Amino acid sequence: MSTGPITESAPGVAPEGRAPGRVKRPRARSDGAYWGILYGTTLIFVVVCATFLVTLVTSSFSAWGHSGLGLITGTTWNPDKQLYGALPLIIGTLVTSAIALVLAVPLGVLVAVALVHLVPRRLRTPMSSFVELLAAVPSVVFGGVGFLVLAPYFQQHFYPWLQSTTHSFGPFSGTFSTTSILLAGIVLFVMVLPTIVAFSRDAIAIVPEEQIEGAMSLGATRWQTLWKVVLPSARTGITGAVTLAAARALGETIAVAMVIGNYFKVPHSLLQGGTTLASALATQWDGATTLTISALGALAVILIAITAGVNYAGRSLLRRANQGATL
Amino acid sequence: MSVTTGIGELPADPILERRALIQSIARGSLARRAVVSRLMLGVCGLAFLAASTVLVWIVYLLVAKGFHWISINFFTQDPLTPTVFQQNLLGGIRNAIRGSIVIDGIALVIAIPVGIVAGHLLAVSENVFANAVRSTAEVMTGLPSILFGIFVYEFMIIRFHSHFSGFLGGLALTMIMVPVIMKASEISFRAVPASIREAGLSLGLSKGVVATRIVTPAAAPGLLTAVLLATSRAVGETAPLIWVIGNNYVATWSPYKQQTAIPIAIYNGILNGASPLQQAYAWGSALFLVAVVLCMNLGSRLLAAFLRRERH
């Protein structure tokens, strides 16, 4: 890499580069190379990120031109007929993520409480790592276990049981196959659990001891202290944890593609197949026309907007929670 | 007279009256509150057990269904064509292993220098540019990985008429690894005491020499953690690869040919998987992949914990 021109444009270099004096010159020049390499390399990263965004946005132009806002509001996705309505995908994305969070938030927060307030302090890190290791298991393995083990079990036992106990109530009505929106939600639930546990645990652990003692000294039981004082104090951090988990669920691709059934209509029951934005990107690509590829580009852009926004919100919340603790 | 419990007396004092009332309510509700507390703490404990069981269960499943298929052949042979239905003729996943090595190797070769140098920049400067890069890296780590596959496809295959290859897979994985390495190495660089850096500078060494000869070696174990973490994430990635690497059934080291990878072998094995043979590939590969990924992840955690202890 040539460092010369980059050195000139790199901020922070100018004062050193212009340092006068014969003795300083060799050192100043090599400091220039140092900053040049740092900024040059980092600039490559920035340029690639920008290219990434621009490429995906431009690739989606022809699809937006073809379908307009119908891309978001249209209820039919049928590439054969050049119909690109992503509403079923958006609904599928939101519903599967909602199922995942409804299950994972209470469980994850309780696990975090246990890690901070039940597990002995010395075991906290190893025990947490054990739960967090779940996040290291590749998506395709979750998808595989979901498809090969859970799906047949659900079809034979769980769906019939669910329908008989709920009398096929609305979301659980209709005929079912092996893969379904519910199954995808449950697989996602397991996948986002470590995220919620790890970040809520940190949020709960930084609640000051004096808050806890304040509650105890008023006659609160341990659970009252946790429920009325500790969890409310940690709520910003916990919300951040849930938001990050949501970002993960909204963007999960392969595992969902393997268990959701890839059915491209607006779903009427959780026991039916469905699809999500991210999983459609994995399944709709094979043998696609140019226009379909562009429509997938449009899905990618929608997905970037959603996940980047939610992820950013989650990180801001976590930052705010941590600052609150140090003040 | 000498005891002031406030109970049993006939107080005219409103304070004593209220004290008696509050204490009787507290006493009355105590049993319920104590039981609820016990119960809910028990529920927390159960939740923790349940969450820990998931990993155990998955590993158990993989071992129970996959271990059986793993043999020397599994690593040294290419898959036999799916028309062969005798179990003893089951081939291996040599092609996928080799593909993973090629693809992840390419990604590492690019991502390690870029990620570490950029991480160094984030550690030493606090200007607008550094903050923008830091935020960008955070957003990038949160994006669904398939987007990087689509990007490489659009940019390299559509725009520059490249073709499916392991190299493109490596590029897609690079984009996953760089932000991870960057963020983690920033932390390790920041952990190097400023005194070390200043000592070097005061000897008249240039910043570049101090950075490469003094600061980087001091941060090396942390950087290794960062690389391990990023690799353990990239090795298991499926989604970005399906857009760009094509497929193959014969192992090759060439980065320019179509490739496959272990997670792809699992994905295909399952989705084509009416036949038990295909599922056998999937389970065996999944066991192998999870073993590799968990070892790397665990290694990076242990290393990080060890470093934390060293520092204190």
Place this chain on the structure above:
Amino acid sequence: MDSAITVPTPSGAMTTGDVEDPRLGAIAMRLKDVSVSFHGRMAVRDVSFEVPDKRVTALIGPSGSGKTTLLRALNRLHDVTRGAKVEGEILLGNTNLYSREIHPTLTRMRVGMVFQRPNPFPTMSIFDNVVSGLRFNGVRKRAVLNEAAESALIAAALWDRVKDRLKMHASSLSGGEQQRLCIARALAVEPEVLLMDEPTSALDPVSTQRIEELLSELKARVSIVIVTHNMQQAARISDLCVFLLMGDDGAGEQIEVAPTQKLFTDPTDRRTLDYIQGRFG
């Protein structure tokens, strides 16, 4: 041997007339050979004294002499500290707080605590903070809550400041006001004894003075045990003084218990004299 030495009194206003001994009145709490250890290491050894009813008892002593440790034993806060062990008897009325007859939760509502740093619950409103103890203990009736909140806030000299903004967050108050809120919160459950651990050390002089004034009014309502580092403060506000000092093995021991005026003018023990004259600690 040293009893002939005349001691300059920290508070000039103190007279040398007859000392009223607060130990002659009713007794709120009785400590018998109380020891506290952490992981087998003694932090406080064999402390015995009686807390007089409706009086202020000051715990004084140099840093590390176990004042906080002893105070926390009095409402069983050590129960949640790993490795902490309390021995001896602490009688509240006729019940030993560490016997099975009384649940620690009930102990803690009967013996309230105000901490060194104001610790209002940040997510609750001022009103909710004050009545939080009542709610923890199962009080639901709105009328009782309102009445107790008002009475406690008046007693903590905070009512006029906050009566129009009870719905606001506690964090909107100043440090001194937050500490008075914590006092109100502790008072609202009508404890029999109120423990205070250096309640003014995190406050400015004006807020400190307000809280000191408050204490002399509060003792009509509740017996107070206060830890303080400040000799003048102890002399000004307390009726009985307990002097603790670290022994050779690092465990705090009780050196002298005496009516405040006596302890400051005519201490029996040489070490007390040294301490109040500022020769160590």
